Amino acid sequence: MNAINMRDEPLVYELSRAGRVGCSLPKADVPSFELPADLARADLDLPELDELTVVRHFTRLSQKNYSIDTEFYPLGSCTMKYNPKINEAAAANPGWKYLHPLAEEAQAQGALKLMFKLQRSLCEIGGFEAASLQPAAGAHGELSGVLMIRAALVDKGERDRRKMLIPDSAHGTNPASCTMAGFSTQTIPSGPDGNIDMAALRAALDDSVAGIMITNPNTLGLFERNIVEICDLVHRAGGYVYGDGANMNALTGVFKPGSSGIDVMHFNLHKTFSTPHGGGGPGAGMVAAGAALAPYLPGPIASEDAGKYRLAMPAKSIGRVKSFYGNFGVLVRAYTYLLMTGADGLRRVAENAVLNANYLKAKLSDVYPVPHARRCMHEFVARGNIAEGVHTLDIAKRLIDYGFHPPTVYFPLIVQEALMIEPTETESKETLDLFIEAMRSIAAEAGSQPELLHEAPHRAPVARLDEVMAARCPILCYRG
Amino acid sequence: MPFIPTTDAERNEMLGAIGAASLEELFGDIPQRLRVKKLDLPEGLSELEAGEALDSLADLNQTAKKMDWFLGAGAYYSYIPAVVPALASRGEFLTAYTPYQPEVSQGTLQAIFEYQSMAAKLLGMSVVNASHYDGATALAEAVLMAWKAREGRNKVLLPADLHPEYADVIATYCTSFEIEFARYEGDPARAPIDERTAAIIIAYPGFSGEVWPIGPAAAIAHERGALCVVHTDPVMCAILASPGSQGADIVTAEGQSLGNPLNFGGPYLGMMGTTDALVRKMPGRIVGETKDKEGRRGFVLTLSTREQHIRREKAVSNICSNQGLSMLQTCIHLATLGAAGLREVAKQSYDKAHYAASRIADLSGYRVKSARFFREFLVQTPKPAVDIVRALGAKGIMPGLALSRYFSDRPNELLVCVTEMNTKDQIDRLVAALKEASR
Numbered sequence: 001m002n003a004i005n006m007r008d009e010p011l012v013y014e015l016s017r018a019g020r021v022g023c024s025l026p027k028a029d030v031p032s033f034e035l036p037a038d039l040a041r042a043d044l045d046l047p048e049l050d051e052l053t054v055v056r057h058f059t060r061l062s063q064k065n066y067s068i069d070t071e072f073y074p075l076g077s078c079t080m081k082y083n084p085k086i087n088e089a090a091a092a093n094p095g096w097k098y099l100h101p102l103a104e105e106a107q108a109q110g111a112l113k114l115m116f117k118l119q120r121s122l123c124e125i126g127g128f129e130a131a132s133l134q135p136a137a138g139a140h141g142e143l144s145g146v147l148m149i150r151a152a153l154v155d156k157g158e159r160d161r162r163k164m165l166i167p168d169s170a171h172g173t174n175p176a177s178c179t180m181a182g183f184s185t186q187t188i189p190s191g192p193d194g195n196i197d198m199a200a201l202r203a204a205l206d207d208s209v210a211g212i213m214i215t216n217p218n219t220l221g222l223f224e225r226n227i228v229e230i231c232d233l234v235h236r237a238g239g240y241v242y243g244d245g246a247n248m249n250a251l252t253g254v255f256k257p258g259s260s261g262i263d264v265m266h267f268n269l270h271k272t273f274s275t276p277h278g279g280g281g282p283g284a285g286m287v288a289a290g291a292a293l294a295p296y297l298p299g300p301i302a303s304e305d306a307g308k309y310r311l312a313m314p315a316k317s318i319g320r321v322k323s324f325y326g327n328f329g330v331l332v333r334a335y336t337y338l339l340m341t342g343a344d345g346l347r348r349v350a351e352n353a354v355l356n357a358n359y360l361k362a363k364l365s366d367v368y369p370v371p372h373a374r375r376c377m378h379e380f381v382a383r384g385n386i387a388e389g390v391h392t393l394d395i396a397k398r399l400i401d402y403g404f405h406p407p408t409v410y411f412p413l414i415v416q417e418a419l420m421i422e423p424t425e426t427e428s429k430e431t432l433d434l435f436i437e438a439m440r441s442i443a444a445e446a447g448s449q450p451e452l453l454h455e456a457p458h459r460a461p462v463a464r465l466d467e468v469m470a471a472r473c474p475i476l477c478y479r480g
Numbered sequence: 481m482p483f484i485p486t487t488d489a490e491r492n493e494m495l496g497a498i499g500a501a502s503l504e505e506l507f508g509d510i511p512q513r514l515r516v517k518k519l520d521l522p523e524g525l526s527e528l529e530a531g532e533a534l535d536s537l538a539d540l541n542q543t544a545k546k547m548d549w550f551l552g553a554g555a556y557y558s559y560i561p562a563v564v565p566a567l568a569s570r571g572e573f574l575t576a577y578t579p580y581q582p583e584v585s586q587g588t589l590q591a592i593f594e595y596q597s598m599a600a601k602l603l604g605m606s607v608v609n610a611s612h613y614d615g616a617t618a619l620a621e622a623v624l625m626a627w628k629a630r631e632g633r634n635k636v637l638l639p640a641d642l643h644p645e646y647a648d649v650i651a652t653y654c655t656s657f658e659i660e661f662a663r664y665e666g667d668p669a670r671a672p673i674d675e676r677t678a679a680i681i682i683a684y685p686g687f688s689g690e691v692w693p694i695g696p697a698a699a700i701a702h703e704r705g706a707l708c709v710v711h712t713d714p715v716m717c718a719i720l721a722s723p724g725s726q727g728a729d730i731v732t733a734e735g736q737s738l739g740n741p742l743n744f745g746g747p748y749l750g751m752m753g754t755t756d757a758l759v760r761k762m763p764g765r766i767v768g769e770t771k772d773k774e775g776r777r778g779f780v781l782t783l784s785t786r787e788q789h790i791r792r793e794k795a796v797s798n799i800c801s802n803q804g805l806s807m808l809q810t811c812i813h814l815a816t817l818g819a820a821g822l823r824e825v826a827k828q829s830y831d832k833a834h835y836a837a838s839r840i841a842d843l844s845g846y847r848v849k850s851a852r853f854f855r856e857f858l859v860q861t862p863k864p865a866v867d868i869v870r871a872l873g874a875k876g877i878m879p880g881l882a883l884s885r886y887f888s889d890r891p892n893e894l895l896v897c898v899t900e901m902n903t904k905d906q907i908d909r910l911v912a913a914l915k916e917a918s919r
Contacts, residue, residue: 069571095538101745110540182656278805324745342524
């Protein structure tokens with residue numbers, strides 16, 4: 001059973017008492033200088049709290065969260081695997097924390113070496129030539145990748161290729177990234193087997209095509225069996241292939257996306273390489289490319305010259321996508337994880353992630369129908385409308401009462417009432433069995449006591465919240 | 481490996497339940513010829529070995545903590561109270577996902593709401609979003625937001641005195657759009673705002689540290705139908721008038737110096753705020769207050785119809801993962817410092833920077849070029865600034881940024897930053913060393 005904090009917690013402003021202080025600073029040791037009279041600020045409305053109040057407040061808030069450290073989090077496409085504590089210990093070293101991004105290269109050899117080694121390792125894992133660690137998240141990597149495709153097309157005098165193909169199972173970031181790069185998008189439907197409909201793809205491949213964005217395995221958790229042919233067709237039509245690496249956890253040490261013809265791909269270090277999600281970030285969406293697009297990578301990137309490490313801009317770089325070199329602290333964590341997993345470990349990661357997903361599917365598909373009856377990879381998609389009047393949202397919210405975070409719901413859009421379940425390799429069989437038991441109990445309740453589901457969650461700090469009111473009359477900051 | 485709990489016996493049992501003979505069989509959809517035999521990577525290390533390897537790498541770096549440090553230029557060595565990392569690193573915050581399931585994410589959601597509230601007061605805006613990747617990407621997204629909000633107008637005015645990396649990021653983000661950029665020098669009130677101008681961007685302060693008032697330029701922009709976008713230093717806003725109070729329509733900032741360590745450039749915090757009128761055009765996640773069916777207060781992600789997971793290609797931006805934990809650090813930092821603490825940090829930085837500038841201005845051969853500044857100022861040097869950086873480095877002093885790192889035609893300029901971390905003794909040592917280096 002969950003141990004979530006059910007008590008109401010006031011806002012920091014409501015805890016504030018005039019005159020309290022939460023920090024101490026050294027006494028001024030230089031003379032005071034006048035502020036410019038026309039710009040001096042008279043007042044600042046921030047709360048006034050003592051240190052213990054701050055500690056209790058944020059500790060109590062933390063206890064209102066589900067997290068990987070406290071609950072199983074089978075969130076599809078998010079790869080909520082355990083985040084090793086050694087990652088945090090390694091990243092807290094003062095040698096990283098107090099290193100300024102504009103320190104001289106000679107002062108930053110440790111950081112540059114780490115970046116170089118990480119670039120090389122990820123290229124080996126993905127089957128690519130070169131990589132840039134600059135993108136701060138998956139969507140940022142996507143934007144970088146499609147801008148690289150655009151730059152390469154412009155160089156070839158094919159500026160008019162403006163159409164990007166996107167399977168209907170894709171994440172929303174794919175089409176949104178295309179818009180930001182000035183591309184239009186055309187949706188390619190999936191066939192009955194859950195893979196890209198090849199006839200529809202062929203029909204879409206005209207001389208306005210810039211490329212295709214593919215997630216493999218796709219968001220149904222299914223490997224694109226025609227991946228080589230897809231890449232080949234797109235290349236022959238004059239386009240490039242973007243790989244969305246969100247689901248790379250199924251493939252590490254088993255399959256290199258670059259070997260199938262993918263030209264450029266981002267990796268989500270906060271998924272596959274175990275760095276924490278932090279309640280929404282920071283992530284790291286490093287982007288890697290094969291020979292055709294490597295010169296266009298964003299930069300600078302790390303390079304090596306006779307044992308000395310330096311920063312360099314790729315020859316035809318699209319430029320910077322962020323200040324400095326990426327979410328470096330995240331890179332330290334990912335590199336620590338890579339050192340510990342090593343070649344064999346990475347393969348075992350993929351094997352066990354796929355094993356766990358197939359095990360859950362085998363134990364649940366009789367009560368939660370799975371529309372694509374194939375072996376899944378690291379995740380699978382089932383349906384939650386299992387009884388009259390019961391919806392996926394009801395299943396999701398009822399799971400909270402059993403002490404599990406809900407799966408991803410209503411995505412991908414091509415499966416109605418979708419429940420997208422990704423267990424990851426770090427969960428034990430006991431946890432999976434408890435989850436199976438909970439899901440089967442809920443399925444039984446759906447038939448016998450559906451109101452239990454409709455009213456869920458019953459054991460959370462708040463019941464279902466009025467999201468319509470939140471959007472219609474927005475209260476977006478404290479109005480005390 | 482300690483991160484995979486499944487035993488061989490369990491694995492066989494699970495394969496039996498699946499109806500597969502081997503793990504290999506689970507990968508049957510992958511063409512055989514493309515299966516990896518073995519990755520060309522080293523074998524995995526123990527935790528002890530990996531920790532040692534990482535520490536040895538970190539030891540190769542020379543850090544701000546070990547020198548007298550006067551280099552800023554977009555990343556600031558600042559005081560972070562011990563409670564900030566202690567609380568933000570709690571597993572319940574650290575290992576939670578984006579709060580899409582509000583009933584089990586009230587901790588993260590309330591913290592975002594508190595951050596939005598405190599940041600909005602600091603910047604003088606009515607709403608602040610839940611973060612961008614950093615200050616540069618926040619500003620680039622603000623440029624796109626302003627351009628789209630003023631349909632039919634194609635001109636965007638950028639200050640010449642803008643961090644060069646920010647200018648690069650704006651160029652990258654806007655590369656696919658027909659936006660006409662023009663750079664203006666000096667006082668933004670004298671920038672050529674006309675009826676084709678979608679927005680004027682003001683750096684408050686500029687890359688050189690120079691501070692220009694926003695109000696007059698904002699008034700002209702509004703009169704001519706353009707938007708006023710301000711990129712600011714949020715610490716400075718504790719003691720100088722906020723951009724919002726001077727008429728800004730969109731404000732962005734780099735929030736790193738509010739509770740996030742240097743970390744070789746990231747993770748940092750992109751801050752963005754705007755007015756009620758423009759909130760539905762703003763990118764990024766936003767948290768709002770609402771109630772559950774029993775009337776209890778709760779918080780949810782809201783105004784999501786702007787976002788990619790709902791609107792796909794019609795979304796205002798592609799941003800999804802942001803800098804949640806960096807935002808949390810800043811939230812705790814602001815709550816801990818409070819108004820008095822943050823104003824003290826800002827005033828000490830201001831005083832120390834002005835003390836340093838007044839001492840350097842007295843040195844023969846040096847000239848302080850910034851007229852009005854907060855904690856960073858530009859110095860004309862008697863010999864190439866890179867030589868000064870090298871000479872002082874040998875004495876354990878990092879005197880600032882040699883501008884030639886970005887501008888080859890500006891060899892004799894040094895950008896000096898003084899924060900609350902610098903003591904009077906350090907400043908005096910800097911001044912003495914600069915004097916010696918000029919000989």
